Amino acid sequence: MEEALAAAVADLDNLVLLGLAEFLGRESDWPGPDVDAGQVADAVKVEARHRWVVGHWLSELDRAGVRSRPSQRELRAARRACAPALLRLGYGPALGDLLVNSLRLLPELLTGVVNVQTLLYPDGDVATTEVAYRTNAVSRNLNQLAASRAAETARRSGRAVRVLELGAGIGTTAADLLPALGGTPAGIGEYRYTDLSSFFLHHGRERFGSAPYLRFEVLDIDDIGPENIEQLQVSGLCDLDLVVAGTMAHNARDVDRLAAGLTGILAPGGRLILIEPVREHAQSLTTMPFALSTATGAPRRTDLRAGTTRTYLSAQEWTDVLTGAGFRVDPILPAPHDPLRAFSQALITATNDQRRSQ
Structure with a gap:
């Protein structure tokens, strides 16, 4: 049971990690040897307050060992694994839609055209959040x-x-x-x-x-x-x-x-x-960092997380x-x-x- 749940969580994380890698690889020169987070942020045309999010993504991709743009075959396999993983975890289709839509709308989220709250609470509906937290x-x-x-x-x-x-x-x-x-x-x-x-x-x-x-x-x-x-x-x-x-x-x-x-x-x-x-799971990387951005950028921490982009x-x-x-x-x-x-x-x-x- 423990292994099955861990595998399902990993499947959802993998979908988001590969989706991020595909987006960044398509829109920028990542993963070039001399490409830094600032250059990637410039290439994807990110709003100033969300620039830190790009650096956070790159750190998480590196930590997870994802250092190249995935193939379409890998992406299709990750998408196929999503539905059974959601079912096994008791998440249901609402969270699946959130994952897929947040990946699809990355350009709009980064530029601020779409506010992440509209994905979490579409038209004020709390059904997605109810599944996530209850x-x-x-x-x-x-x-x-x-x-x-x-x-x-x-x-x-x-x-x-x-x-x-x-x-x-x-x-x-x-x-x-x-x-x-x-x-x-x-x-x-x-x-x-x-x-x-x-x-x-x-x-x-x-x-x-x-x-x-x-x-x-x-x-x-x-x-x-x-x-x-x-x-x-x-x-x-x-x-x-x-x-x-x-x-x-x-x-x-x-x-x-x-x-x-x-x-x-x-x-x-x-x-x-x-x-x-x-622990931060990759499946939250396309939503929660946007909710944490302040008017001046990354949330300012003065505790043991100071100087990092850690949340938890x-x-x-x-x-x-x-x-x-x-x-x-x-x-x-x-x-x-x-x-x-x-x-x-x-x-x-x-x-x-x-x-x-x-």
């Missing part, structure tokens, strides 16, 4: 495990829990957490559903209604740091039982700063629940970051030898061991 095998498993850990924390606290969700998006994590927490003896005291985009807050209201404990708020993850704890506490972000972040904590400019800030708003013994990719931390790096901030980290799931490890998605839970000064 209904496939690994997301379904991790969301349910997160809900179980959250309910366990609520029962242990003995009170109506106060919860902050960061980057709640379309509610793929909240959809499991809310009923799990609502079923605990004391229930939910407050659930702050936050995101940087009002689009997602509107979707959250539509999806979950207006229960008195629900609060929908704009919050930037980079507003959480040890230097502004007092400001956060004034806004009510204090003495929390749970902080949850599904596939978004890596978006913080500095994860050490974020972790230190979270210990200041979590109650002693409060729990942090993260669902995080712990490994499981061990997350453990080190959280331990350094005063958290006690639970064993990370899926466990070793679990077939779902092939997806490189992890559930990371940690308890705030900091004590308030008297």
Whole structure:
């Protein structure tokens, strides 16, 4: 089972890697011996803020050992392998369409004619994202495990829990957490559903209604740091039982700063629940880097990723970051030898061991 899932993930990665290699080889002098990322970016006519993406692609192609333009025969074989891989992984046709369309629209994405959000949320439809973050095998498993850990924390606290969700998006994590927490003896005291985009807050209201404990708020993850704890506490972000972040904590400019800030708003013994990719798969290279571009180019990191185009931390790096901030980290799931490890998605839970000064 583990080998079959790993092979399916590799098939999707291969499709994107070969598609990128074919595009860059067709539109530029890559892979010439003296061709650098800047020359390739010039050749493919990339928008200034996305120039870093081309360098990131070249690094990933080199890391994967793809150093030549593929033949049409190789491309056809990769496309044929896509459909059965999607089926095996529980992704369905929506993600297949996303992969194929993002490769087809690379020129438009690079020049900014097409915004990646229109591929992820066509006409405001969230079906593709729902498959990516909720209904496939690994997301379904991790969301349910997160809900179980959250309910366990609520029962242990003995009170109506106060919860902050960061980057709640379309509610793929909240959809499991809310009923799990609502079923605990004391229930939910407050659930702050936050995101940087009002689009997602509107979707959250539509999806979950207006229960008195629900609060929908704009919050930037980079507003959480040890230097502004007092400001956060004034806004009510204090003495929390749970902080949850599904596939978004890596978006913080500095994860050490974020972790230190979270210990200041979590109650002693409060729990942090993260669902995080712990390795970048090639299948995301034609979408997620575009979503990460800032007005000035690559996202600016001031933590261990500084000076690189890395987005994700490994499981061990997350453990080190959280331990350094005063958290006690639970064993990370899926466990070793679990077939779902092939997806490189992890559930990371940690308890705030900091004590308030008297």
